[in-house]
Amino acid sequence: MADSNDTATSGSASGATSGSRKYGNASDMPRELFGLLTQTIITQWNCEYWGGMNYLQCIQLAPTLAERKTVARIGMEELGHAFILESGPLKVLGVNPWIQRALSVQYQANILKIFQFPDRFTTWAHFLMYNHLQDRSAAIQLAEFRGGPFEPWNDAIRKIEAEEGGHIQHGENGIRELARTPEGRADLHFALRDWLPLALDAFGVPDEQSRSLALYRRYGLKKSNNEARRRFKEEIRPLLDEIGLRHPLLENPA
Numbered sequence: 001m002a003d004s005n006d007t008a009t010s011g012s013a014s015g016a017t018s019g020s021r022k023y024g025n026a027s028d029m030p031r032e033l034f035g036l037l038t039q040t041i042i043t044q045w046n047c048e049y050w051g052g053m054n055y056l057q058c059i060q061l062a063p064t065l066a067e068r069k070t071v072a073r074i075g076m077e078e079l080g081h082a083f084i085l086e087s088g089p090l091k092v093l094g095v096n097p098w099i100q101r102a103l104s105v106q107y108q109a110n111i112l113k114i115f116q117f118p119d120r121f122t123t124w125a126h127f128l129m130y131n132h133l134q135d136r137s138a139a140i141q142l143a144e145f146r147g148g149p150f151e152p153w154n155d156a157i158r159k160i161e162a163e164e165g166g167h168i169q170h171g172e173n174g175i176r177e178l179a180r181t182p183e184g185r186a187d188l189h190f191a192l193r194d195w196l197p198l199a200l201d202a203f204g205v206p207d208e209q210s211r212s213l214a215l216y217r218r219y220g221l222k223k224s225n226n227e228a229r230r231r232f233k234e235e236i237r238p239l240l241d242e243i244g245l246r247h248p249l250l251e252n253p254a
C-alpha cells in the first residue's frame, strides 16, 4: 500500500541499515523502521477494513444470487485480511489498529483516497472495475512489500495474496461478460473514468517528489513508485484493449 500522504518519516543518517536484514520482532529494530512499518501496515489495515466494508455494500449491485454470494465472500475476505494484519504483524509490533483506525472513510490520514468514495459504487460495472484496478494495485504493492525486512508482515502478505488473485480474476471474468452488451460497455466506461485516476494515485507521488521513498528503499520495501505504476498500467491494459476501452491516463506508459 502506498504511503497515503507520502509523509512518512524522512530517512535519518542513523539508519544505515542493510535492506537484507530480517526482523522477527520489534525489539532490536531501528526506530525509524518501526515507525515506517507501523504507519504503512496501519494504512494497509485501514484499506483492507474499508475495502471490505465498501464491498459488502455492493451486494445489492450484483445481477444474480450467485454473484451476490460472491460479493459477500470477497467483502468478508477483505475484512479477513484486516484481521490477519491485526493478529499477526501489528500484534508483534504492539500496535492496536482499532485505536488508530480511520473513524470514517472521509478521514484522510491513514486510508488511501480510492477507499474514500463508497458512493461511486453505483453500478455492477463499478464493482468489477474496482476488482480489476484496485485489487490489482494492492497485489502489485504487496508483492514489493513482501521482500521487506519484517517477517511477520511478509507471512501475512503471503496469506492475503492468494485471495487478492481471486478478486482480480473475478473482475476480469465479469468485465468480459458485461462488455458483451452496449449498456454494459457504457457502464464499464464510466467505472473506468471514476476509478482509474484514484487507482493510479494509490502508487504515491512520482519518485522525484517523494519524501518517503528513500526510507522505503533503505529497508528494501519499495524500489520505485514510477516503476510500480508503469507495471500496473501494463497489466490492466490488455483487458481494456480487448473490450475497446480507452482512457487518456493510459496513453502515456509512465
Ligand SMILES: [Fe+2]
Pocket (backbone or CB within 6 Å): 048, 051, 077, 078, 081, 138, 160, 164
Ligand atoms: Fe485485501
Ligand SMILES: [Fe+2]
Pocket (backbone or CB within 6 Å): 078, 135, 138, 163, 164, 167
Ligand atoms: Fe481484494
